[in-house]
Amino acid sequence: MKTRIFTPGPTPLPEKVRLSQAKQIIHHRTKEFSSIFEDVCQSLKYVFQTKNDVLTFAASGTGAMEAVVANLFSPQDEVLVVRGGKFGERWENIAEAFGLKVTGIDIEWGRAPDPLQIREKLHSSKTIRAVLTQLVETSTGVRYDIESIGKVVSETSAVLVVDAISGLGAEPLLTDEWGVDVVVAGSQKGFMLPPGLCFVSLSEKARKLMDDATCPRYYWDFKKAQSALVKGQTAFTPAVSLICALRESLALIKEEGLDAVLERHRVFALAVRRAVSSLGLEIFAHPSSNAVTSILVPAGVEEKNLRKKLQENFGVMIAGGQGKLSGKIVRIAHLGWMDKLDIVGVIFALEMTLAHLGYDVEPATGVKVVQEVLMGKVAM
């Protein structure tokens, strides 16, 4: 059985990325490694759409979130967290672990925060040092309006910290232009790599916070990482094989062009949304992201069974719901190394599996819609 992963991380690995990891290891304190790492650091700026340096750590994405909290804040600092899903809650949990004071904006899971509400909070509490939020809240599949939030936060002394772990490479994120101070990302999503690397970009405004921040850090120390980076190095032993693989995946992104990569994600997401809707299913997230589509499981179908049969009969792996959404939604990611036949394949398998489970499906309903979208016959 061929396995096909449609989960919002990890995402499938392109052949060049896979094979690069089969090479013999190289030492990291060499010109050879520095040359690779410098190349990677340059390309990361392009994907992050920033003129600032992007720091790389050997860790998964949560590590980068913790690194931001440890480097920019002190115990008792107040931060505003958008609580719209599991990863918003993760910001809160990390901030609380480090003794910060968390003010929350609670939004219904499946919806995005209203930038005006953030504005109101920032103006009513002048002590808020940062807004911690997501580009895509992976657990719900919602895209947040970071451009508008950026405008709101830029008016204040607070910094805007965006977890773009699932969003980067799938959704536009004009880091500098939109006034996003900190962007966090991970390797196993739009970067088409195995998990094990995470990234942080920092604006001048964010860097200024480091001087007063007293939360303890050593491994995550941004100043150490920054000093090493200018010498083509990392502060501590880097995940060499993953960084070599990253060079390959960044080359693929540059070859296709970031705009084309984003457009591909937009069109595939549209195709999936339209196809799923044509089957009478309801999209859970509003606005639904271009990284992952969350779908309410229809009455009469058991979520676990749906995923199990997709896997058993088609080798297709999609994600279930997390936390309080467990059993209620399924999530189809169209993130990273995906092509048109992947998209039609997952819809084909979904249709057949729903029919198999007794849901009323006219054959090829969704498949036809995918084709129409990809032929440009649907308003984009």
Place this chain on the structure above:
Amino acid sequence: MKTRIFTPGPTPLPEKVRLSQAKQIIHHRTKEFSSIFEDVCQSLKYVFQTKNDVLTFAASGTGAMEAVVANLFSPQDEVLVVRGGKFGERWENIAEAFGLKVTGIDIEWGRAPDPLQIREKLHSSKTIRAVLTQLVETSTGVRYDIESIGKVVSETSAVLVVDAISGLGAEPLLTDEWGVDVVVAGSQKGFMLPPGLCFVSLSEKARKLMDDATCPRYYWDFKKAQSALVKGQTAFTPAVSLICALRESLALIKEEGLDAVLERHRVFALAVRRAVSSLGLEIFAHPSSNAVTSILVPAGVEEKNLRKKLQENFGVMIAGGQGKLSGKIVRIAHLGWMDKLDIVGVIFALEMTLAHLGYDVEPATGVKVVQEVLMGKVAM
């Protein structure tokens, strides 16, 4: 030019380890991954020689050192650090970053601590919560007598924390039997993997410290890691490809047998020491470890030149000195995936390079000694 790495991390990757990373990614929240991870966790206990669980993190070794400090201690806690090289200093730096009070035992770089001196310190200051030290101080090449230190620390309420990043798999470490409470390791040394994974084992005595420890942690949280481990999972996204590769390298270690692996390291280290001495060079470390041999650069030879010519003419990469030892020593690692021809090769290249640089060498002096040691003609 073939490249041959004789650095104390990263170490060469066996073919099975390399190729396993070229596989397509698998999702980590699956039975398939859990089965691999459970296998890995069992085998880690064997290599760590402990009945306790070994926790795995996506990070390099320094991350595991930080994790120990963050999980076991509170600001103002007193810890005793053996300052005998760069990695002893790293314990100190991390402890200080977290607000701990560090008492140091200063030893000459190139020498090992006297367990009685540690005993004295522990008895004169009853508030010392832990002794933080190394199995092998990579920067000097010295092996510390952890068995004796374990006896001394076991008499007290303090815990013994051993950074075995470079030592594990090269030196005997009877974790439970010797009363070692915490062992820290990394992937890119004796485990024959790329960097990017680190490991921590904890005794019951160490686990008890976690309840009162107030240093902040989230990504490193041992309780979260432990709860996930019993379900065949990690708390946060694991470095999947490295964990799959780890299964391969652990299979190699089990196939050879840990005792045989350690004996191989012992004999190779002996061969290198004897061969180097036969050339009139002086071993820097006492006692010299089985992971890496540090050698004083002889008068008239420039250290950078020696390493450069080894690389240029033989593709052989050895390490220089770190910190205050820069320019004074070179370090030849015989760590991980090494065989007899690797050992004779590095000595052959060293002899020829020294001769090339004007050092007086009778051809094959060292090579002959290697052969004698490997033939069992030298007292072992």
